[in-house]
């Protein structure tokens with residue numbers, strides 16, 4: 261990353277530059293997905309994942325009393341794989357399909373091009389910002405979206421709070437610099453208390469802004485937000501920031517612009533943020549339970565029934581990657597945020 265000598269960037273600004281700098285940012289000029297990329301997301305592991313999300317979306321729509329027109333918004337479309345597979349499932353449910361307006365909210369122009377190519381001839385609207393969403397009930401799907409948003413990091417030392425920043429003293433040698441801050445001032449600015457009982461805070465101002473807009477849409481026109489993401493439910497936040505290159509974790513100050521930077525969502529904090537914006541986010545489970553509740557095992561059995569052994573084995577190998585509790589099955593959590601008076605627990609049954 262090129263920057264002036266002696267420049268200091270707060271962590272969120274640093275991540276934003278490393279991932280989304282127009283010329284050099286990680287997401288702006290390469291396709292990170294797949295076995296040959298740096299990481300693989302669930303829709304790129306198996307189509308069964310997107311099929312389950314499609315089925316979930318249809319039942320959630322039914323629970324909203326089948327609105328004649330509604331928005332489905334994918335937050336962060338990646339390489340377009342999930343929406344592509346969801347659309348082919350929706351085609352089997354015309355009464356749903358005729359009512360559904362597909363939207364993708366994507367920041368990377370490079371990935372947008374890939375999405376447009378993959379979704380050629382499909383009716384999809386690409387949103388420049390979330391305020392462009394038409395005034396209808398809206399179902400938001402966010403798979404590995406929030407963990408890609410820049411965060412701020414704060415550390416408490418000797419009863420004082422410091423914000424972690426990056427100092428570039430030489431072009432090639434960035435280092436961490438913790439700067440004394442007044443956390444109360446920050447909490448006052450966002451109107452939300454984040455420091456109670458914490459020694460470390462990871463907080464994304466951008467996620468907070470997006471959730472504010474989304475909550476308003478859901479509260480006025482109805483709908484919900486389904487989040488699937490790498491994360492935990494710890495009471496105390498941890499330092500979870502890491503870079504990912506060639507499927508391996510590393511130091512975020514190395515390979516800047518050439519590796520992804522992500523963190524683990526703290527779902528307890530997320531729930532508090534939703535509550536702050538008057539939504540209910542009590543439904544939370546892990547990816548394994550969610551997908552199994554939706555019938556992924558029976559679906560795998562059906563599609564593999566008449567296949568030769570090697571193809572069958574491939575389907576089950578991929579299924580295991582999605583639901584094995586040692587891996588994505590438990591590392592990934594699923595959360596649903598809705599209006600307070602919405603009752604829906606499909607996928608979240610115990």
Ligand SMILES: C[S@@+](CC[C@H](N)C(=O)[O-])C[C@H]1O[C@@H](n2cnc3c(N)ncnc32)[C@H](O)[C@@H]1O
Nearest residue numbers: 287301336337338365366367368403404405408
């Ligand atoms: C980890 S990828 C997940 C992609 C996809 N959902 C999947 O499961 O394969 C994160 C996606 O979010 C997009 N993204 C990150 N920050 C964004 C922002 N502020 N606004 C819109 N899209 C964003 C990235 O460009 C990328 O497409």
